[in-house]
Amino acid sequence: MKLSSLSPKGLFHRVRRRAAVQTIQPGDPRLPQHVAIIMDGNGRWARKRNLPRTAGHEAGLQIAREITQECVRLGIKYLTLYAFSTENWKRPKHEVSFLMNLFYDSLQKVTTELHDEEVRIRFLGHIDQLPPKLTALIKQVERQTAGNQRLTLNLAINYGGRHEIIQAVQGLVKKAQEQGLEPDTITEEQFARFLFTAGQPAPDLLIRTSGEQRISNFMLWQTAYTELYFTSTLWPDFGPDSFRAALSAYKRRSRRFGGIKEGRRK
Numbered sequence: 001m002k003l004s005s006l007s008p009k010g011l012f013h014r015v016r017r018r019a020a021v022q023t024i025q026p027g028d029p030r031l032p033q034h035v036a037i038i039m040d041g042n043g044r045w046a047r048k049r050n051l052p053r054t055a056g057h058e059a060g061l062q063i064a065r066e067i068t069q070e071c072v073r074l075g076i077k078y079l080t081l082y083a084f085s086t087e088n089w090k091r092p093k094h095e096v097s098f099l100m101n102l103f104y105d106s107l108q109k110v111t112t113e114l115h116d117e118e119v120r121i122r123f124l125g126h127i128d129q130l131p132p133k134l135t136a137l138i139k140q141v142e143r144q145t146a147g148n149q150r151l152t153l154n155l156a157i158n159y160g161g162r163h164e165i166i167q168a169v170q171g172l173v174k175k176a177q178e179q180g181l182e183p184d185t186i187t188e189e190q191f192a193r194f195l196f197t198a199g200q201p202a203p204d205l206l207i208r209t210s211g212e213q214r215i216s217n218f219m220l221w222q223t224a225y226t227e228l229y230f231t232s233t234l235w236p237d238f239g240p241d242s243f244r245a246a247l248s249a250y251k252r253r254s255r256r257f258g259g260i261k262e263g264r265r266k
């Protein structure tokens, strides 16, 4: 849309939004500490271009790399990307196998680079059910990058939120049986230690691309107070500018965690 075609009010809002997007500065304390993303729309992006769905996944991978770099640049400490859900096994066999190969090849390619950028790579999900050579690579990558502290990149692969909660319950019950824990004394913090994200803060911001407005079994426990941001942009089109727009929107949110705004006691 041409700026000249906007009403004065529309122009004011457009300029204000642009200014807000541009004010995202590295290290800004109002930035989220943890961003989680449901990367959706690869297939539709490809279809619009008459390309196979797999081309959309390749383009999506490139964007994941760019957003990771942007998080490093901005000083965001945790980025979680939902790459493959426990439900995604229902996709056509050739797409699942393409994705498994893409995860393997890209991990092989980018780990050294990410390691040099002091990125710790962790995996959320049931990695032992993945193809054995991918499971082995995942374990090696986790070990190799374990000491890095600049950004923690969580890749959720074969991840399901309900499944994660069930396995946390199983872990906690086992511990209770072994150590004679009283059920009434169990706290949220104790429970959270059995989740894949043990030791990490909850996401402050959850972004979902492609216009869908669902959580789709993603981080069900961790997102209790997370700010949600939905955009119609398809994931392969969601570059650093779109990411900064989401961060600007987050900065304008008022987070109260069930309380009331500072200074509004009456």
Ligand code: FPP
Binding pocket: 039, 040, 041, 042, 043, 044, 045, 057, 058, 060, 061, 064, 081, 082, 083, 084, 088, 099, 102, 103, 106, 155, 210
């Ligand atoms: C959603 O698009 C995307 C996925 C199922 C996951 C694949 C994601 C990537 C390859 C990107 C990055 C990967 C890593 C490891 C960081 P969709 O296929 O559901 O799209 P559609 O809803 O338009 O069909």
